[in-house]
Amino acid sequence: MASLKELRNRIASLQSTQKITKAMQMVAAAKLRRAQDAAQNARPYAARMAGVIANLAAGVSGPGAPKLLVGTGSDQRHLVVVATSDRGLAGGFNSSIVRLARERIASLIAAGKDVKVIVVGRKARDQLKRFYGDRYVAVFEAGLPTLGSAQPVADKILELFEAGEIDVVSLVYSRFKSVVSQTPIVRQLIPAQVDEGAPKVDLKGAGYEYEPDEETILATLLPRNVTVQVLAAMLENQAGFFAAQMTAMDNATRNAGDMINSLNIIKNRTRQAQITKELIEIISGAEAL
Amino acid sequence: MAEKLHFSLVSPERELFSGQVDQVDAPGSEGDFGVLAGHAPFMTALKEGRVTVYNENQKKVYEVRGGFADVTPEGFTILAEQAAEVL
Numbered sequence: 515m516a517s518l519k520e521l522r523n524r525i526a527s528l529q530s531t532q533k534i535t536k537a538m539q540m541v542a543a544a545k546l547r548r549a550q551d552a553a554q555n556a557r558p559y560a561a562r563m564a565g566v567i568a569n570l571a572a573g574v575s576g577p578g579a580p581k582l583l584v585g586t587g588s589d590q591r592h593l594v595v596v597a598t599s600d601r602g603l604a605g606g607f608n609s610s611i612v613r614l615a616r617e618r619i620a621s622l623i624a625a626g627k628d629v630k631v632i633v634v635g636r637k638a639r640d641q642l643k644r645f646y647g648d649r650y651v652a653v654f655e656a657g658l659p660t661l662g663s664a665q666p667v668a669d670k671i672l673e674l675f676e677a678g679e680i681d682v683v684s685l686v687y688s689r690f691k692s693v694v695s696q697t698p699i700v701r702q703l704i705p706a707q708v709d710e711g712a713p714k715v716d717l718k719g720a721g722y723e724y725e726p727d728e729e730t731i732l733a734t735l736l737p738r739n740v741t742v743q744v745l746a747a748m749l750e751n752q753a754g755f756f757a758a759q760m761t762a763m764d765n766a767t768r769n770a771g772d773m774i775n776s777l778n779i780i781k782n783r784t785r786q787a788q789i790t791k792e793l794i795e796i797i798s799g800a801e802a803l
Numbered sequence: 804m805a806e807k808l809h810f811s812l813v814s815p816e817r818e819l820f821s822g823q824v825d826q827v828d829a830p831g832s833e834g835d836f837g838v839l840a841g842h843a844p845f846m847t848a849l850k851e852g853r854v855t856v857y858n859e860n861q862k863k864v865y866e867v868r869g870g871f872a873d874v875t876p877e878g879f880t881i882l883a884e885q886a887a888e889v890l
Contacts, residue, residue, distance in 0.1 A: 555817035562880050566873050661815050725833045725847035
């Protein structure tokens with residue numbers, strides 16, 4: 515049995531760990547609220563954009579259609595963009611994204627496709643490096659999800675696509691469903707995925723008028739869409755990360771509390787046993803006189 | 804003016820305006836234009852400039868930079884790259 519001093523030390527160390535996890539939980543909760551607002555504020559834009567593209571996609575087809583919308587006609591060369599957070603201590607948040615990404619990449623490779631990888635976030639970089647480090651074409655940090663940090667990622671994707679090095683681009687990130695539920699998902703970026711649920715607008719027989727013209731608008735709108743999708747993914751990740759961290763730290767705080775309680779009981783028993791032992795020694799010493 | 808137009812102005816960061824209005828003026832890449840209720844479907848790129856929203860004798864002005872304007876029978880949407888209200 516551990517000595518009284520050892521027990522006291524362990525309890526003290528657990529208490530300071532508990533203080534840290536408690537503080538991290540509260541910080542995550544505060545940041546979660548902001549991240550959640552940011553993710554929600556970005557939704558109308560992404561939704562409208564999806565609606566506009568759905569409208570346009572219905573109108574254009576044939577050989578003249580932009581490649582970003584209809585693809586290159588091949589699906590041999592894939593680019594997988596994996597987005598996680600930079601930091602850990604958020605339970606299985608990053609691991610679940612990375613697991614999905616690995617499954618996805620492995621199945622593409624098994625199907626004989628060429629796969630390139632872009633990682634966004636330090637956790638994705640570190641956890642995938644061992645398996646697919648040689649396939650990395652670019653590495654980004656997640657940082658704060660703003661247009662400024664999503665832009666370079668989108669630029670790199672578009673650069674590779676324009677150079678004709680890739681045919682299909684998919685994005686792996688975590689969808690923020692609620693504070694208790696974040697699911698990693700794969701979303702296809704190029705060719706643009708037209709949401710089934712996107713609201714179709716009834717033009718009531720009138721044709722769309724474009725200024726300057728359809729191609730010019732699509733040529734700026736589609737790259738824009740890539741940026742917005744990347745940004746949306748980063749915002750969802752951010753919100754999901756703080757939610758996961760909050761839950762993980764709440765659990766850690768509770769576990770530390772449980773351990774402290776059980777150690778306290780052991781400590782009290784040990785102390786009581788020691789006192790009893792000393793009493794017996796004193797009494798038997800006194801009787802011997 | 805009886806008929807109203809549904810207008811929304813959204814930037815990647817947030818939704819700046821959404822509601823029923825009388826008229827919206829916006830800076831199209833080929834020239835400024837105004838939209839009233841019942842406008843024909845129309846889509847254009849935007850240049851840098853001011854979007855003015857008129858409603859019930861009230862006026863709101865937004866500074867936008869880049870983006871798209873999308874007019875459908877359901878309403879008018881501006882997807883701005885950057886937007887801020889001018890006070």
